[in-house]
Amino acid sequence: MELRQLEYFVAVAEEGTFTGGARRVRVAQSAVSATIRKLERELGTALFAREPQATSLTDAGQALLPEARAVLDSAVRARDTVAQARGGLRGTIRMGTLSPIGTREGLAGPLVIDLPAILGRFHATHPLVExxxxxxxxxxxxHLADVAAGALDLAMVGTIERPPGVRLHPIGSVRWCFVCAQGHPLADARSVTLDDLRDETFVDFPLGWGNRTMVDRAFAIAGIGRNVPFEAADHGSALGLVRNGLGVAFLPRSAGETPDTSVIEVADVNFDLSIGLATPAHRPQSAATAALIHAVLGAARSSA
Structure with a gap:
């Protein structure tokens, strides 16, 4: 069994197709397919269920995936250790990001930390790190699942969860408020309660987003159902639906304030979403990843 075989196997497993896996490792798809077929012959079992429109892991593939990731992580750490001895960090850091975090000043959305600026400074100091x-x-x-499984080295997350296998380093928090169009009956309210909103039509974000989990849980605890016919993938899309009278939403104040909308505090629930840096709880980090974690957390402390 070769590292290259495991690298191609993990790439296809994480990308979901042989085409995507080949693109990721920058090798012809035929070469990736041939390499994985050789690995399957050596192991005596199929690792992928190959279908015309999709590729999925077999039970054997599911069992191999965490072991393959661990072997590749060990190989990366070994290379990094040698590179450090020769001078300078190098390697590849796999990082999950959140689109509203690290936006430039003047754009809609909260600025908890300026992630692009941190990465830029890090690249200038460590140009051999990708x-x-x-x-x-x-x-x-x-993101939390991928950090725990080894598919990501670290990730920016907004979450109220504390999943096993993940360590969360606090960075800050974002207050979410009730947002409605100016013509809405609650537009002039000083504050609202969840009970005030029981009959509203909501624009929200997809399941799995930290703010969606936070809001869903608050309404469930209050015993209030919600009508959510609209889902948006970013703050701008959600705000556009609200401004045009299609529903109400919960958004950060900085993302919801426009001449056409009202941003109102929620009186009976704490809608502060914690923003953190997720890292593996028990898996060793490469030298480059450890340095980036230090840089991100240092920037968060400086901006606090």
Whole structure:
């Protein structure tokens, strides 16, 4: 069994297709397919269920995936150790990001830390370190799962969860407020309660996003159902639906304030969403990853 075989196997497993896996490792798809078929022959079992429109792991593939990631992580740490001895950090850091975090001043959305600026300074100091940044269509829940499973080295998350296998380093918090169009009956209210909102139509974010989990849980505890026919993938899209009278939403104050909207505090629930840096609880980190964690947390302390 070779490291290259495991690298191709993990790439296909994480990307979901042989095409995506080949693109990630920058090798022809035929070469990736041939390498994985050789690995399957050596192991005596199929690792993937190959279908015309999708590729999924077999039970054997599911069992191999965490072991393959661990072997590749060990190989990376070994290379990093030698590189450090020769002078200078190097390697690849896989990081999950949140789109509203680290936006430039003047743009809609909260600025907890300026992640692009941190990465820029880090790259200037450690030019041999490469980044592989990944957004999350399923929000922080998928980032937390990937950090625990070894698919990510670290991730920015907004969450109220404390999942096993993950350590959360606090960075800050974002207050979420009730936002409605100016013509809404509650537009002039000083504050609202969840009971005031029981009959509203909501614009919200997809399941798995930390703010969606926070809001859903608060309404469930209060015993109030919600009508959520609209889901948006970013603050701007959600605000556009609200401004045009299609529903109300919960957004950070800085993302919801426009001439056409009202931003109102929620009186009976704490809607402060914790922002943190998620790292593996028990898996050793590469020297480059440890240095980046130190840089991010240092920037968070400086901005506090």
């Amino acid at each position: 980044f592989r940044l990944r957004g999350a269509s399923s929000g922080s829940a998928s």
